Amino acid sequence: MIAARAMGDALRAALEEDDRVILLGEDLTDPYGGAFKVTRGLSTDFPGRVRSTPISEAAIAGLSAGLALSGYRPIAEIMFGDFLTLCFDQIVNHISKYEAMYNGKATCPVIIRTPSGGGRGYGPTHSQSLEKHFLGLPYLRVVASSLFHDPAAILRALLAQHSPVLLIEHKLLYPLHLMLPAGGRIEGDIAEEHVCADGLPAVSIRPVPRKDCSFTVLAYGYQAELARRVLSRLAVEEEIFGELVIPSQISPLDWEPIDASVKATRSLLVIEEGVEGFTWGSEVAARISARFFGELRRPVATAASDCTVIPASKALEAEMLMTPERVERAIRKVAA
Amino acid sequence: MTADTVLDGPNVAAPARDRPDVRLVGAPGEPRAERLYRRMRFIRRFEENVLDLFERGLLNGTTHACIGQEADAVAIVEHLGDHDHMFSNHRCHGHFLARTGDAFGLIAEIMGKPEGVCGGIGGSQHLCAPGFMSNGIQGGIVPSAAGIALAKQLDGGAGVSVVFIGDGTLGEGTTYETLNLASLWKLPLVIVLEDNGWAQSTPSRANLAGSMCDRFAAFGIPVFEIDSTDVEELEAVAGRAVATARTQEGPVATVIHTYRLCHHSKNDDNRPVDEVAARWALDPIEIQGRRLAPSARAAIDTAVESALRDVTDRALSL
Numbered sequence: 001m002i003a004a005r006a007m008g009d010a011l012r013a014a015l016e017e018d019d020r021v022i023l024l025g026e027d028l029t030d031p032y033g034g035a036f037k038v039t040r041g042l043s044t045d046f047p048g049r050v051r052s053t054p055i056s057e058a059a060i061a062g063l064s065a066g067l068a069l070s071g072y073r074p075i076a077e078i079m080f081g082d083f084l085t086l087c088f089d090q091i092v093n094h095i096s097k098y099e100a101m102y103n104g105k106a107t108c109p110v111i112i113r114t115p116s117g118g119g120r121g122y123g124p125t126h127s128q129s130l131e132k133h134f135l136g137l138p139y140l141r142v143v144a145s146s147l148f149h150d151p152a153a154i155l156r157a158l159l160a161q162h163s164p165v166l167l168i169e170h171k172l173l174y175p176l177h178l179m180l181p182a183g184g185r186i187e188g189d190i191a192e193e194h195v196c197a198d199g200l201p202a203v204s205i206r207p208v209p210r211k212d213c214s215f216t217v218l219a220y221g222y223q224a225e226l227a228r229r230v231l232s233r234l235a236v237e238e239e240i241f242g243e244l245v246i247p248s249q250i251s252p253l254d255w256e257p258i259d260a261s262v263k264a265t266r267s268l269l270v271i272e273e274g275v276e277g278f279t280w281g282s283e284v285a286a287r288i289s290a291r292f293f294g295e296l297r298r299p300v301a302t303a304a305s306d307c308t309v310i311p312a313s314k315a316l317e318a319e320m321l322m323t324p325e326r327v328e329r330a331i332r333k334v335a336a
Numbered sequence: 337m338t339a340d341t342v343l344d345g346p347n348v349a350a351p352a353r354d355r356p357d358v359r360l361v362g363a364p365g366e367p368r369a370e371r372l373y374r375r376m377r378f379i380r381r382f383e384e385n386v387l388d389l390f391e392r393g394l395l396n397g398t399t400h401a402c403i404g405q406e407a408d409a410v411a412i413v414e415h416l417g418d419h420d421h422m423f424s425n426h427r428c429h430g431h432f433l434a435r436t437g438d439a440f441g442l443i444a445e446i447m448g449k450p451e452g453v454c455g456g457i458g459g460s461q462h463l464c465a466p467g468f469m470s471n472g473i474q475g476g477i478v479p480s481a482a483g484i485a486l487a488k489q490l491d492g493g494a495g496v497s498v499v500f501i502g503d504g505t506l507g508e509g510t511t512y513e514t515l516n517l518a519s520l521w522k523l524p525l526v527i528v529l530e531d532n533g534w535a536q537s538t539p540s541r542a543n544l545a546g547s548m549c550d551r552f553a554a555f556g557i558p559v560f561e562i563d564s565t566d567v568e569e570l571e572a573v574a575g576r577a578v579a580t581a582r583t584q585e586g587p588v589a590t591v592i593h594t595y596r597l598c599h600h601s602k603n604d605d606n607r608p609v610d611e612v613a614a615r616w617a618l619d620p621i622e623i624q625g626r627r628l629a630p631s632a633r634a635a636i637d638t639a640v641e642s643a644l645r646d647v648t649d650r651a652l653s654l
Contacts, residue, residue, distance in 0.1 A: 022490070048490075053517065054513070054516055054517060054520065056513035056514075056516065056517060058479065058509070058510045058513055059479045059482070059510065059513035059514050059516075059517050061479070062476065062478070062479020062480055062482070062483060062510065062513075062514065063479050063480075063482050063483035063486055063514075063517065064483060065479065065480045065483055066479065066480040066481060066482060066483015066484040066485070066486065066487065066497070067483045067484075067486055067487050068483070069469070069480065069483070069484060069487075070421075070483070070484050070487030070488075070491075071487070072487055072490070074483075089473060089476055089510070090476065090479065090510075093471070093473045093476055094471060094473070094476055094477075094480055097462075097471070098464075098469075098471075100457065101454065101457050101458050101462045102454050102457075102458060102462070102463075102464035102469070103454040103455035103457050103458070103464075105453075105454065105464040105465075106464050106469065
């Protein structure tokens with residue numbers, strides 16, 4: 001099943017299982033069904049609980065906060081991840097603050113879903129991966145969908161707890177088929193699932209047993225799929241073996257699956273699509289370097305897009321964004 | 337940051353009064369005129385006491401007193417019940433006290449004590465009690481309050497959500513996004529705009545183009561406008577506004593032209609001395625106090641002083 005449909009089904013299940021679930025966002029309702037069609041059909045089947053809003057991202061986030069403070073379970077869609085800037089105050093000073101600053105007297109379990117990332121030629125303000133600005137924000141979970149995690153399981157886990165969540169959905173994943181672990185395998189690879197705090201999954205994919213892998217790649221979202229393709233090809237064609245670790249929650253991080261892999265491979269590459277500098281990868285590199293000082297075979301490597309605007313031109317976009325070729329180059333460096 | 341820094345506490349949005357202090361809210365059956373006076377007098381003395389504690393070096397941080405504006409919250413609260421919600425802003429002590437009656441919880445909170453309503457984390461501007469919340473970001477609370485109103489609407493009851501803003505809040509864009517949505521979805525939201533004429537140090541005339549009331553009217557939101565510091569006049573207007581919102585036919589705005597008799601925060605008042613002095617003639621405590629028999633007024637004043645001393649001493653001793 002393709003990721004967009006799987007997410008839509010997960011939302012449908014959430015609406016069916018809990019009357020308190022309310023969906024809010026721009027152009028969500030039928031017949032349009034959302035800019036990426038994730039919510040198609042839901043407003044017809046759950047009238048009044050799936051609501052199209054005016055173009056007012058701060059109010060979408062803010063109304064969600066009030067619903068959540070009142071015991072509802074709002075799931076808001078921000079049409080493009082780029083528009084998160086318009087609800088930054090609501091996320092930073094309201095949604096993620098309420099429970100902590102009220103000393104646990106209230107909870108604000110808002111889930112904000114947002115299609116992010118480039119590769120579609122949408123240009124500087126409709127292609128960004130802005131999640132790095134939300135990493136490390138106290139009391140906010142940042143979660144990224146991937147082909148290797150079941151969106152229904154993720155949504156169920158998120159609805160079973162009360163922290164606010166920013167859920168990043170890379171838009172290039174939507175038309176791709178999920179590749180969920182089955183019987184300890186994903187295609188021909190070994191797939192080891194790890195359940196992190198509060199039931200959120202991480203998965204480690206390796207072509208051969210971990211002891212035979214010479215490096216670890218850490219990635220999430222669409223970059224995880226790009227890395228998987230490269231690693232799979234390198235294993236088959238060149239007998240270069242690396243392990244790919246894919247967390248669903250990227251902040252705060254559960255270090256256990258990352259540590260377990262790095263302990264064995266003693267080499268780590270972190271890949272992300274956001275622009276380089278002050279990144280997820282920098283944080284991971286700092287932590288892993290401190291923890292494995294003296295054991296690593298090489299400095300932790302990071303790969304990210306160039307620190308510039310994302311051009312609309314396909315050729316120019318490919319020059320600065322983390323493309324399949326660039327992912328391969330980064331992997332070959334740590335595999336050398 | 338580790339996974340255990342994610343909080344996961346109980347959701348306690350259900351309104352039920354926590355620790356009302358009858359010396360502040362009045363005993364059941366107290367005549368209305370006396371009750372209104374008692375509540376305003378207590379809020380006034382509470383704020384003066386907080387400023388005094390700052391002067392004496394007993395408090396840390398900052399505060400925003402509502403001296404001169406006490407009648408607004410007291411009037412609105414006359415028309416609210418346990419199923420209603422009130423959201424307030426940085427200048428929230430009077431709103432909190434009128435709504436919850438928990439003077440000890442507030443003074444302990446401002447002192448940063450674990451016994452405060454938010455364990456000393458929230459402090460002066462970030463309060464939470466059953467049926468009440470406040471936050472210190474201008475305008476940002478308006479959609480939170482509208483979301484609570486949407487919850488009231490979905491719950492199917494007659495509950496309303498009240499949000500207090502100031503004239504300065506009209507500069508914030510989020511306010512207008514929310515006015516549009518609240519009107520579009522007919523949310524039971526009561527916006528109470530306390531226009532005290534000054535946004536911190538800047539007069540309204542230097543901040544605001546056009547008409548204050550027209551801003552609400554543009555979204556089809558009925559406006560109840562009043563220029564008064566008389567709590568009984570305000571109470572009547574508040575009653576009409578809240579009743580209108582309770583019909584579930586959409587939000588209402590109550591625009592109260594009032595005046596802040598104190599500085600914005602602490603020792604930061606550059607307003608014309610004559611202007612401030614003239615407004616003391618309209619002190620809401622005096623207007624209501626003159627309606628009471630001198631003996632009744634004196635009895636309330638004495639009770640308020642004693643209660644205030646009591647909660648302050650208790651909190652200081654912690």
